[in-house]
Amino acid sequence: ELKVEQNPLFLSMQEGKNYTIYCNYSTTSDRLYWYRQDPGKSLESLFVLLSNGAVKQEGRLMASLDTKARLSTLHITAAVHDLSATYFCAVDAAEGAQKLVFGQGTRLTINP
Amino acid sequence: KAGVTQTPRYLIKTRGQQVTLSCSPISGHRSVSWYQQTPGQGLQFLFEYFSETQRNKGNFPGRFSGRQFSNSRSEMNVSTLELGDSALYLCASSTTGGRSANVLTFGAGSRLTVL
Numbered sequence: 277e278l279k280v281e282q283n284p285l286f287l288s289m290q291e292g293k294n295y296t297i298y299c300n301y302s303t304t305s306d307r308l309y310w311y312r313q314d315p316g317k318s319l320e321s322l323f324v325l326l327s328n329g330a331v332k333q334e335g336r337l338m339a340s341l342d343t344k345a346r347l348s349t350l351h352i353t354a355a356v357h358d359l360s361a362t363y364f365c366a367v368d369a370a371e372g373a374q375k376l377v378f379g380q381g382t383r384l385t386i387n388p
Numbered sequence: 389k390a391g392v393t394q395t396p397r398y399l400i401k402t403r404g405q406q407v408t409l410s411c412s413p414i415s416g417h418r419s420v421s422w423y424q425q426t427p428g429q430g431l432q433f434l435f436e437y438f439s440e441t442q443r444n445k446g447n448f449p450g451r452f453s454g455r456q457f458s459n460s461r462s463e464m465n466v467s468t469l470e471l472g473d474s475a476l477y478l479c480a481s482s483t484t485g486g487r488s489a490n491v492l493t494f495g496a497g498s499r500l501t502v503l
Contacts, residue, residue: 307490309491318478318496318497319480319492320494324491374419374436374438374482374490374492375421375433376431380430381431
């Protein structure tokens with residue numbers, strides 16, 4: 277059974293600092309997703325990583341994928357308050373299946 | 389371009405009742421998936437429909453069911469509600485071809501409270 281684990285689950289940081297969220301998954305997958313969820317809101321797609329070594333960046337967020345290590349990272353650079361949210365990674369349960377298995381989520385709080 | 393629309397947004401039911409939630413996907417998206425989100429279990433996959441056929445199903449009891457219509461709109465039904473069914477139910481749609489294939493776009497969700 278595919279398991280997806282994120283750490284840390286809670287992260288409180290100061291504005292201007294850098295930090296990384298880690299996402300490990302238990303079985304082979306070439307496709308990994310990152311989503312953001314604001315309190316009381318739905319999930320917003322951030323990145324889709326499609327192959328080993330994939331790196332994508334949007335503003336202060338950068339995501340990477342190492343399929344050999346079954347690890348993805350979401351790096352936050354010079355954090356700002358607007359990035360406070362819960363971040364989820366997710367993996368396809370099976371190739372071609374429209375079935376995602378999500379990590380537990382990382383609740384990120386950025387303090388001024 | 390309209391997003392994924394879910395109705396109702398909020399509802400309160402009592403134990404033993406049933407509920408039907410509706411989801412209209414993004415125009416042109418033929419795959420519709422449903423997820424349950426709770427504080428304890430996180431985000432869990434319920435089922436996925438494509439061209440009116442259920443293609444994938446999660447580990448939920450038979451009280452949870454769904455269907456998809458010819459216009460790709462989908463409904464999910466929960467019968468004999470239990471307190472533990474209180475959750476945010478999220479619908480997502482996706483295309484099945486091109487660069488955006490399989491990237492889920494989520495609706496705002498239907499928040500169900502069971503008393």
